[in-house]
Amino acid sequence: MTAVVTGIGVVAPGGIGREPFWDLLVGGRTATRAITLFDAKDFRSRIAAECDFDPADHGLSPREIRRMDRAAQFAVVSAREAVEDSGRRIADVPPHRIGVSIGSAVGCTMALEREYVVLSDKGREWHIDHEYAVPHLYGHMVPSTLAVEVAWQAGAEGPVALISDGCTSGIDAIAHGARMITEGRADVVLAGATDAPLSPITSACFDAIRATSPRNDDAEHASRPFDADRDGFVLGEGAAVLVLEHKDAAQARGARIYGEVLGxxxxxxxxxxxxxxxxxxxxxxxxxxxxxxxxxxxxxxxxxxxxxxxxxxxxxxxxxxxxxxxxxxxxxxxxxxxxxxxxxxxxxxxxxxxxxxxxxxxxxxxxxxxxxxxxxxxxxxxxxxxxxxxxxxxxxxxxxxxxxxxxxxxxxxxxxx
The missing domain is CATH 3.40.47.10 (Thiolase/Chalcone synthase)
Incomplete structure (x- = not known):
């Protein structure tokens, strides 16, 4: 394969942006804490890794904020950082040669749950009145909206895809984007994934199968992969988008190449x-x-x-x-x-x-x-x-x-x- 990574954008717990994210990792610091995005007092697991994210601080307009689910906001902000990091002038690339491949397991969960609560009057009404719905409800219902938002930001008129394979969606979406490059279907691809699942419905689902950690009194140390005392995973949220290009083209323009997708x-x-x-x-x-x-x-x-x-x-x-x-x-x-x-x-x-x-x-x-x-x-x-x-x-x-x-x-x- 000849697809290379020339730009990286990240929205992650404990670090908004590529460098804060990396600093968190190499510092061995954890971003897990008590849930603040909703009242979790009645749940078995009341901890998560949340992003300290203000969309306005990251350049999203009031209209964009109103239209986009939190997951879409993460994806767009990550994509902007990745493009800037790549040094590639997207405006110079023919629109039909720009592709997008975004992964997501649960789509616009937060917006959908918020609207259900409003439309059903907190679950009390079986027959709902659609007039109370926001005009963007259909977009929240369709997961491909996440890829569309990134495509709009990049002016991408080439192949655009939403990959949803559960927890492998992110790596699968990057692989799909790399294939677009190696098969010659695009010159530049924005590939990555986004999810903002921290909502009551998600917590309830994982509580039901006892998959998440109940270590609520020690949130900072609750996520313990490979440790003998581990007791489940800790939910998180975030996004990462990479700029992928042909290796030869990236080298010809003197781009910084982070790595090559080999297999x-x-x-x-x-x-x-x-x-x-x-x-x-x-x-x-x-x-x-x-x-x-x-x-x-x-x-x-x-x-x-x-x-x-x-x-x-x-x-x-x-x-x-x-x-x-x-x-x-x-x-x-x-x-x-x-x-x-x-x-x-x-x-x-x-x-x-x-x-x-x-x-x-x-x-x-x-x-x-x-x-x-x-x-x-x-x-x-x-x-x-x-x-x-x-x-x-x-x-x-x-x-x-x-x-x-x-x-x-x-x-x-x-x-x-």
Missing amino acids: FAARSNAFHMTGLKPDGREMAEAIDAALAEARRDPRAVDYVNAHGSGTKQNDRHETAAFKRSLGHHAYRVPVSSIKSMVGHSLGAIGAIEVAACALALDRQVVPPTANLRTRDPECDLDYVPSTARDHRVDTVLSVASGFGGFQSAMVLGRGDG
């Missing part, structure tokens, strides 16, 4: 909506296929960005997958989960993690797994506990796992490789 593969376990087999076979198969496309030996992997959700089932599943695919090298390569710091933003997190991988390649630093204190005997790899590590990083493997049995893997390499 990608996805698999499904066809097994269970939320369950994972302990042997990690499906994720291992995705890793193997991604490495094959990248033409990289497993021993070439210098860093693994784990899904690392902080559930026992997932952590053990992917640890087994790494051993299955990387062999003895799995014990030598550093593995970490940034969800320990920024939570699990569902479909968005895969794109946020790829952004972190691109920065790791650029800065030659491996982010840590925060809150990792007690060793789980079944998770016995090098998970980079607590402190970031200076480390030569030429090849990165990033993986994602999602409800429905989705398993995705991406291999990235240094842009000068």
Whole structure:
């Protein structure tokens, strides 16, 4: 593959913007806290990783703020930062050669729930009066609105797509955008993902299956991937958008290249909506296929960005997958989960993690797994506990796992490789 990353934009808990986000990661700081976006007192899990985000402070007009769901706002702000970072004058690119690929697991959740509460009079009315609805309700109902908003901002008239594969949406959307480049369907693609799921309905759903951490009295340390005392993941929100271009074109204009998308593969376990087999076979198969496309030996992997959700089932599943695919090298390569710091933003997190991988390649630093204190005997790899590590990083493997049995893997390499 010849698609490279030349721009990065991020809206994340604890860090709005690419550099604050990276500073949070390398500092090993966590952005998990008690929920403030709604009254969560009646929920089992009352903690989340929220973004301290004011859309007006980031250049959105009153009309845009009124029209857009919070997830759309995140995506647009991230896209603007990515384009600026790339140094590419989008206005000089023919509109039909600009593409967009945005992932999202739950679409415009916050706007939809807000409107339902109004239209149903807090659930008291079964028959609703549509005249109380905002004029943009249809846009909130259609997830593709998120990709459309980014396309409008960029003036993109080429291929535009919304990818929704649950928690693998972000990495899958970036892979789709890279394919647009390698297949010659676009010269520039804005690819990434966004989700703003922090609402009562989302919390209720995860409470029901007891997937989220109830460590409400210690929110800062609640997200504990690979730790023996972990008790579920911590919800998050955010977005990341990358500018993808042809490698030759980026080099010709002297662009800063963060990294190259070398390979990608996805698999499904066809097994269970939320369950994972302990042997990690499906994720291992995705890793193997991604490495094959990248033409990289497993021993070439210098860093693994784990899904690392902080559930026992997932952590053990992917640890087994790494051993299955990387062999003895799995014990030598550093593995970490940034969800320990920024939570699990569902479909968005895969794109946020790829952004972190691109920065790791650029800065030659491996982010840590925060809150990792007690060793789980079944998770016995090098998970980079607590402190970031200076480390030569030429090849990165990033993986994602999602409800429905989705398993995705991406291999990235240094842009000068």
